[in-house]
Amino acid sequence: MKFKNIFRLKYIVALVAAVSFTSCVGDLDTTPIDPNTISGANVFDDPSNYTKALAKLYGGYVVTGQQGPAGQGDIGGIDEGASQYIRRYWELQQLPTDETINGWADGNLPKLSYMTWGSNNEFISALYSRIFYQISICNEFIRNTNGVDITVDGISTQEMNREARFLRAYSYWHALDLFGNGIPFTTEADGVGKFLPQPAGTLGGSELFNYISSELRAIEGDLVAPAPGQESGRANKAAAWMLLSRLYLNAEAYGLSAKYDSALIYTNKVLNEGGYSLVTDNQGSQYTAYQTLFLADNHTSGSEIIWSHNENGLRSKSFGGCTYLTHAAIGGSMNASEFGVNGGWGGNRSMKTLTGTLQFKSADDRNLVYTDGQQEEINDPTQFTEGYAIAKFRNMTRAGVAGSDPTGDVVDIDFIVFRLAEAYLNYAELAARQVPGASVSQSRIYMDALYDRANVPDADKLSPTELNSVESLIKYERSRELYWEGVRRTDLIRLGQFTGGQYVWQFKGGDKDGVSTPSTYNVCPIPSSDLGANPNLKQNPGY
Template sequence: MKNIRKILIPSLVIALMGGTMGCSNLDDVVLDRVSDASSVQPDLTLKAAYNSLGTFTDQAAIYALTEHPSDEMQGPTRGADWDDNGRWRNLHTHTWTNQSDDVLNAWNNLNRGHALANEVIGNAKSTKAQVAEAKFLRAFYMFYTVDLFGQVAFRDLAKPGDLPKGLSRKDATAQIIAEVQSIMGDLPSATATNAGTATKEAASFLLAKLYLNNAVFAQDPTKPAGPFTFAKADMDAVVTNADAIINSGKYTLAANYFDNFHPDNSTKSKELIFVIQNEKGASLTNNSSVRNRYYMTSHYSTIPSGWNGFTTLADFYNSFDKKDSRVGAAIPGLTDKGGVRAGFLIGQQYGLNGVTLLDREGKPLVFTPEVDLKNANERQGIRVIKYTPDITDIDSPANDYVFFRYADVLLMKAEALFRGGNTSGALTIVNSLRTTRGVDPLTTLTEASLLAERGREMYWEGWRRNDQIRFGKFLAPVDNRTATSPDYRVVFPIPQRELEINPNLKQNFGY
C-alpha cells in the first residue's frame, strides 16, 4: 500500500503486544495508551479491527510470507528494479532471517489486528454481538500468526499490566477452536450483503481450516515439517464444518471463475464467504488496496500500467490443462478496453485493438516462462492477473478482497474425506469442481493430484505455503531454489525486537 493516512487509535495493549507497529510501506501508525478501554466507543475500535484486515492486501508482509516461499510466486530483480536488498529473493530461496522486513511487518500487522479485537472484547460498553465479532477477528489474526510464526503473543485481559504470554502452536490452536465454537450462537447467519463481517458461515470456514491443519499445528516444534498424523476426529470435524456451509444452500461455484475477483464480484459470485467489502472510489479509505494484486505483476506498457514485479513459476503454470478456464479469459470492460486478459499472461502481449506491445527498449513484450531471479530483464516471467482491474477506477476499484470462498470449502471437505479413507467421495467432489472449471475429470485421486488441484483453484490467494506444508512439499526444490530447505523453514522466526521486548516469547527451533 502507498500513502495511507495516519491512524490515531487509543490502545490498552498494542504497545507491548506487537512492539513497534510500523510497516515499511505504511505511514507511521500512531498509538496512544489509555487506562480504560471503555472510554472508547466499541464500534469505532471494531471498525479499526476490520480495517486492519487491509494489511493483507499489501504485496508485502503477510501476503508475501504466504506466497513467495511457495512454488507459485517469485519476485525477480530486474536491473535496478525490485532488488530491495534481496528481500524477495530471500523469501523465495528460504533465506529470510529474524530481522527481515516482511517477517517483522507481518508479525506487527497481525498483532495490531489482534490487539484491536482485544480492545472490543475488553470494553464494558461492547454488546454481545460486538464481542462475538471481535472474538472472530481475534481468532482470524491468531490463526495466521499460528500458521506463519508457530506461536502467539496472547494477553490475558484480566491482567493488562502483564506482558503477553507466549502460547505454543498447539495450545493457541486449541484456544482458537474453543473460542470460535463459543461464539457461534452469537454470530449472524450469512446474507447477500454481510460477507464483510463475521458470520456463522465464516466461523465454520475458519474452524474447518483449523481442524484441517491441526496435525501440522500440534506437531513437535523441533520437528515442524512432520511427518504429520491426521486424526480421524479432526477430519470428521472438517467435514462437519464444511457441510454446515454447503447445506446452508447459500453458496455455489461461480460458472465463470474470474467472477470471483471481478469489480462486481459481490453480485456476480456466490462463492464469497468472508471478504473485505470495497466500494468503487472508496476502497483506500478502509486500508484495502486491491490494486496491488495487479500492479505488483503487470508491465509498464499494459493497461493498466503496473510495477513489473512478481511472476509465477514455469512448473506451476505447466501444471494446468490449457483448456482449464482458470488459466485465463477475456474480461468484458477490461480486455476490450485495454487488451489485458485475466489469468496467466505468457508470450506476446497486446494492447487495445490488438496492437503489439513493446518493452522500454522497444523490443516485443514477450513474457517468457524462464526467469533469472537475480538478473531478469523486464520481459521474463509469466504474469498473473487474478483480481481484474476496473479501467474506470484503477486505483480504488470495487473488487471485494476474498479471504474465504466456497471452492475452498469443497476442497477442504475433499481433502478431509481423502485423509479419512473415503477416496471415492473425495474424487467426486474434486471432479465436480473440475467439470465446472472446464477440464476432464480425474480417474484416480492421490495426494499429489489433490495438492495440484488446490493449487489450480486457489493460486495467488494466499494459501499455497499452507497447503504445501500440510502435504509435505514446501521444502522441496523449485525453479530458482535448487536445494531442499531445512525443516525449520516451515515456520518463520519471531522478530528479534519482539524477543527483546517480551521474554515470554522464545525463538523458534532452528533460528
C-alpha cells in the same frame, strides 16, 4: 450496516491510542494517532462509537492507518504502503512457494522468494507487528463490550463482541500458522498497561491451537447466519466454520495429532448449512464466471464468496491488498488500462511449476496466464519478462468499466478469504484421506462442479487415481483453483513438501534450479527485536 461500505465510517483513533503495545510490537512502533482526540477511557461512553470501532477492526486488514494510502500509519519502521496486513500475509504465503516469484530488490524482500530469511527480515517483522496490533485492538473492543447489551446501527453490541472475537481468533490463526505456538499471548482479561506478555505455550505445544479452536466453537452459534450474496465482508457462522475447517485440516502441520474428522464436521456445515453456491454465470460479461470472482464488483458476483476483506478505491485507500495484487502483476507488454489501473509495478510473476508442471488441462477458464512477450524460464528474477505473468485480478466490473478511483491507483476488488470452492477441495482431500463420512463419490460431484464451471471437457476431468490421491488434490487441484489466493504455503506444508528436497522449484533455497531447504522454514522467526524486548519469549528452532 452494509459492510461493503464499512469504510465510510470514521475510525476511532482513540481506541488505537488506548491499547498497550509492549513487546508484541518491537521496533516497528505503533504511533498513537491524533492524541488530541477523545481518550480511550471514554471512547465507548458514546454508543455511536461502537460501530465505528468495529469498522476499525475490519478495516485493520485493509487500510494501513488513519489517512491512507500513506500518512498517519498504524505501525512505523517500514514504508506504510508495504506494511498492509494482507499484502504482507500474501507475500509470505506465496513468494516462498512454487507459484510465485517477485523481482524487486527492496531490502530483504528477495529472501522471501528464496526461502533464505532470518530473524531480522523487516517484511516478516511487519506482518508480525500487524498481527499483534490487530489482536490488541480486538482485545480492547472485546474488553469494552463484554456485558454491554445495546443496539447501534441495527447491530447489538453482543453481535459485535462475537465478531471481534472471531477476528481475534483469525489473526491468532495467522500467528500460529506462521510463527508457531510460542508467540506472545494476550486477551481482554490482561487489561491495559505495560507488561511483558507470556508465550502462548511451549514451542511445538498445542495451547494456541486449542485456544483458537475453543474460541471459534464458543462463538460460532452466536454469529449471524450465512447470507450468501450479501455482506460478504461481515464474519458469520460460515466464516467460523471455514476457519475451523482450515485449522483442523492443518493440525498435523502444527505438530498435533490428525484432526481430519473435525475438519470434516465443519466442512460439511459449510456445504450443507451455508446455502452457498458456485458462481457459474458470467451474467453476460466478457469475462468468464471464474474471472468474475476477481473483478472490481466481485462482491456482487453471486453466492460463492463466504468472507472477504472488502476494498474500495475511494474509501479504503492503501497500496496493499488487491491494489497490490493487481498493480504488481502488470509489466512487460501488458496493458494496464485493461486491468482498470494506471500502470504496472512489474513485480510478481508465476513459476514454471505453476504454468508448466502444474499446467491446466486443455481448455480451462481458470488459466489466466499471460504469455505475450514473457518467457517461462526465469534466469534473472529481477526481469519481469522472465516468468509468465498472471492476469487474475482486474479492477474492471463485469460491464467492462474501471473501478471507482478515477486516478487508477486503488482498486475495488475484495480480497477473498473463504469461498465455497475451497470447501469442495477440503472435502475432496478428506475423502482421499479416507476420513469416515467423506465419500469419493461425493468428492467426484464437487470436483466435477469445479471443472464444469471452468468449461473443461469431460475427458479431462479427474481420473479415479487423481481423485483418490491426496498429493494430486493438494499439489495440483488446489493450485489450479486457488493459485495466488494466499493459501499455497500452508497447503505445501500440510503435504510435507514446502521444505526439504522431495519437491524443489526454481530459486528455492536461493539456487536457480532449486535446492533442499531445512524444516526450520516451515515457521517464520520471532523478530529479533521482540526477543530482545521480551525475555519471556524463545526463538523458533533453527533461527
